Amino acid sequence: MSTPSPVPGEASRPPATNTTYPGLTDEQTIEITAITQAAHAVIGAVWGFNITETRIYQVADVPGGIGYSGTTDFAQSRIPWLEGIAHMNAAGDAAVRQYLDRSGLPDPHRLAGVTRGRQNRERAEEQLAARGFTMVRGAVPAGVPGASWDAVVQQVDRTLEQLWPQVEEVASQLRTSFAVSGDHVRSILGDAASEIDLAVMADASRQAPEPRGGTFQRLMDLARQIAADGRLRAPRGPGRARSLPDAQFESLQSQQQQHGRQHLR
Known part of the structure; x- marks a missing residue:
């Protein structure tokens, strides 16, 4: 920059x-x-x-x-x-x-x-x-x-x-x-x-x-962050944000599916 x-x-x-x-x-x-x-x-x-x-x-x-x-x-x-x-x-x-x-x-x-x-x-x-x-x-x-x-x-x-x-x-x-x-x-x-x-x-x-302390809420917050990191331009300056490895992302997707789609916003 x-x-x-x-x-x-x-x-x-x-x-x-x-x-x-x-x-x-x-x-x-x-x-x-x-x-x-x-x-x-x-x-x-x-x-x-x-x-x-x-x-x-x-x-x-x-x-x-x-x-x-x-x-x-x-x-x-x-x-x-x-x-x-x-x-x-x-x-x-x-x-x-x-x-x-x-x-x-x-x-x-x-x-x-x-x-x-x-x-x-x-x-x-x-x-x-x-x-x-x-x-x-x-x-x-x-x-x-x-x-x-x-x-x-x-x-x-x-x-x-x-x-x-x-x-x-x-x-x-x-x-x-x-x-x-x-x-x-x-x-x-x-x-x-x-x-x-x-x-x-x-x-x-x-x-x-909305409460933010539960396991499911933390999972949703992390899912939103991963989705955002995947579609947004990396920030300028030192310390660029890094996406999770593919294996971790796939694991997270699996956990989301187990909770059911009715919770997604």
């Missing part, structure tokens, strides 16, 4: 310490920042939001240090799905988690014992509360307009697996131009999200998240 061109106006800045993701290179940090904003934009577009622009930029964090941040803007005059606000906010951190896992890179937040996603959750809560919509953990009480953050995150993970090539393409554009228009995001997305039923997703956003 080539080093991106400097942000306009930043070319004369002297070298400094990367403070956004300590322990990762500037190149990796720019990639992560681009992945974050690309996910916000793609998931927002899936939910019908009029994304106007997504961009990344360099910022001064502390004396002698630099960091990277970004924004994804959408037209506030048209909010097609309130649940979509939660999904769009959750998408950034979920995409970073998937990128780090696929690239074999450590998660600085996890190493530091910091819970990822708190800032995005709080932003979603604030945006939704202003519209009379509640964000909760667990299931939403009957009769209350709202969404479950845990259920939203779980659904966003699955949606990103399905649309990872589109997220990577938008991120690639961000790394080179540092800004991508909403029209270009939508052209990259194309009809890739045509099989996503937003009404079903909105209803699922109110429910308690």
Whole structure:
């Protein structure tokens, strides 16, 4: 992966310490920042939001240090799905988690014992509360307009697996131009999200998240990951994701068949 061109106006800045993701290179940090904003934009577009622009930029964090941040803007005059606000906010951190896992890179937040996603959750809560919509953990009480953050995150993970090539393409554009228009995001997305039923997703956003501790759930999660790795482009940078050997994959298929097709989603 080539080093991106400097942000306009930043070319004369002297070298400094990367403070956004300590322990990762500037190149990796720019990639992560681009992945974050690309996910916000793609998931927002899936939910019908009029994304106007997504961009990344360099910022001064502390004396002698630099960091990277970004924004994804959408037209506030048209909010097609309130649940979509939660999904769009959750998408950034979920995409970073998937990128780090696929690239074999450590998660600085996890190493530091910091819970990822708190800032995005709080932003979603604030945006939704202003519209009379509640964000909760667990299931939403009957009769209350709202969404479950845990259920939203779980659904966003699955949606990103399905649309990872589109997220990577938008991120690639961000790394080179540092800004991508909403029209270009939508052209990259194309009809890739045509099989996503937003009404079903909105209803699922109110429910308690599916349990993840059982053997069968772990098997399904692994099956989805294998399927995703088989169809998605390998991530850039060090530590490319590796598929399981054929024998292991065949064994996993056999176990899936024993559980029955009625469990597949």
